[in-house]
Amino acid sequence: MKHLFWLLAFVSLGNTCVKAQGKLPPAYEIKADTSAYMEVPDKNWQILEDPTGKLTIGQVSSPAFDTKFHINNTRTKGYDYHVTNYWLRYTFKNTLKYPVKLAIEETVAEAYLYTRKADSTWTVEMNGTTVPYAQRAGLKRDEYFVETIQPGQQITFYEKDIFDFWLTKPKAFIMHVGFADAVIEKIYFKDNSLFKTLVIYSVVFGVLILSALINLMFYRIVREKMYLFFSLFLFCLGIWALSSPSWMLFEHHIYLYRALNFMPVIGFFFFLMHFIRNYLSTPFYTPEWDKFLIILSWILAIGWSIGEFLPTALNYKTFDTIGKFTAIIVYSYLPIIIGTTLFFLRKNKAAKPGIVALIPIMFWMGFGYMFFYICDILYREYKVPYPRLYNWMVDWNDTALLVCLLWLVFIFSWILFKRYQDLQQSLVQSSLDREIERSQLIEQQNTALEQQVEARTAELKKSVDELKTTQQQLIQSEKLASLGELTAGIAHEIQNPLNFVNNFSEVSMELTVEMKEELQKGNAADAAALADDIEQNLEKIIHHGKRADAIVKNMLQHSRNNTAEKQLTDINALADEYLRLSYHGLRAKDKTFNSGMAAHLDPALPKVTVISQDIGRVLLNLFNNAFYAVQQRHKAEGAAYKPMVEVTTETFTPPSGARGVKIHVRDNGMGIPEAVKGKILQPFFTTKPTGEGTGLGLSLSYDIVVKGHGGKMEIFSEEGVYTEFVVCLLV
């Protein structure tokens, strides 16, 4: 608070003339000691500038310097801030009947008080803000020299004052002198304001720092800048509050204390602006005005900092100009903040509680300080006396300012806390909504997914059905294909017996006629010979008739579906029959082709229980493939190659112990290339040109042998040499 006052003080100005004085000023006569303090009039003391700081007490008390002392002129022209060392001289005379203890107040960085002893030597005492406690004289805490003057005695004092204008910037020398006992009683016994200050400001400090931390935590959670700025604002305010009671902690760190004194004040103004900006959302509503507010806050912070840091290097006028400029900014700062808030009443409903929080400080600092300033100017320029309100406000300033600030902090904290609560609630609500939305979405997606799955399943089922149908059709067409191959063979097989049936019948008829003739001739022996021939012919007719019948039956069986049951089958007969069928089938297709064939059939082969037409189909497939292979090789190699297809049957004893039958179908054709071996059992795999093979023959055969009959089908081959399929069936 002292600081703010100082700020006001340093911008005030006065202007009167300077008078030189050639001799010691008249002694100040102490006539009463009823008041605690008295201000020593300017005529009773003199000052001497010491720009080098090298003058000694011997020099300044010598006659050479006698005329250089002059009356205090700092009241009119202020300090020349380049000069930090000053000498003062004054005389006190005690006109009372008893000794008085004078308390001479010091406010400078270092002060030396010289008194001449009876032997003309000088005694010196030290005091001052930067002087450690231990070395201070008099009332150490409040920096008073205490000097006793006997009744009627007159003492002349020389005082050397060393200023540090960075620490304190008094506007002028003023000499205050008190009576030590009264001063002690007042400041140490009667006045407990020090303790009050200590307690109040410590508590305020604690509360503010705690609120700052809470707001920082809010900021970490909600990430809204207003919480950050408010937290920084509170932090600055807290540090600043600490500056009041903590000066005694900084005995050896007076410069740090000085920094603590003004930096938080700048920060406090700066962050208040940015907090209000974010609180009102000025960047959103009035971007241009917002820019102005940002610039204003920076001017304040920079201008003020310059004002604080540069005084010793500048002359008084420049310093004063900066000071005035900064003062104008500072005085307009709060009204601008409050004006903005009022303006936002219609835009943002958050402005209303903001106004409530800002009103007290607005009145006190915004308008009240302006009032101070005006009063000061009126007093200085026109000697208008200070009104009573002014004095009252100065007395109550500390308390009022504290109350206003705490009010602001309390209201804003409350608003921000409420806001935080609302935010959290809406956050929870929105996350709840999102959760509900998400679960609904998931449900929808699930339903959609289920529908999709159903649709896909239906599609899949359809395609599976289609596939099955296609497969059936393919199997059917494979059957038809093999049937087609059969028919050619069958045609040959039927025409041949028919040839015999027809011709033997015709011949037999002729023979019968001849036999009748012989009988009529009575040639019984010839007739009997003819009858024998006829009998033989009829046997042949029967044989070939049956042959044709068997072939037709077989064909019918082959074209029928797999409804047939397993029956004891003569594998030899089956192998022989299908070898021939296959051969003739191939021949029917390609007249140029021929092949040797051989059947090595084991006469002792047991009959096997199989579905004969299925095994027949397997054999047909194997024979067809064999003939196809030799045909291909024949085409490739020409007449030198002798095509050969062989079928061999044999019994074997499988590891399981039961008896088995092996059918080897071997050809000396192209052989199976290694690359193809693994594939030949796959459905639809074929090496034949398109249209010639379905690619199902071997796969169906494999299914029939392995799945249908629990047998085995093995393949042996050497490319360009042979291929042998071995079908193993259990008896």
Add this chain to the structure above:
Amino acid sequence: MKILVVDDEADVQPLFLQRFRKEIREHELEFDFALSGEDALHYLEEKHSEVVLILSDINMPGMSGIELLSRIRHEYDAPPPVVMMITAYGDEENHRQAMQNGANDFLTKPLDFNLLKEKLKTLIL
């Protein structure tokens, strides 16, 4: 006149012998039989000059009738014997191949012996 019949069906032999028994009895015709193309070639090696007419089946295991025909036309063509092809498949393709390879005639099974006899008569006369 010696006729060679080539057919893998053994019953062809009694059939021909019975059908042409009168002609055989009167020594107009003489029949020899071969059960395969290879047999036939073997036979022709010795007696090709005696044989006037060859009747051959086309579909036989081993050497086919067409192949036999082609061999005869190349190896035993002086004097050229009459070769008639007999087949169960009376289709165009077989007929074309037979004619291309120099067959004199083409007959289908079941054999019409009356027709065959007519053809033989024209040959003999």
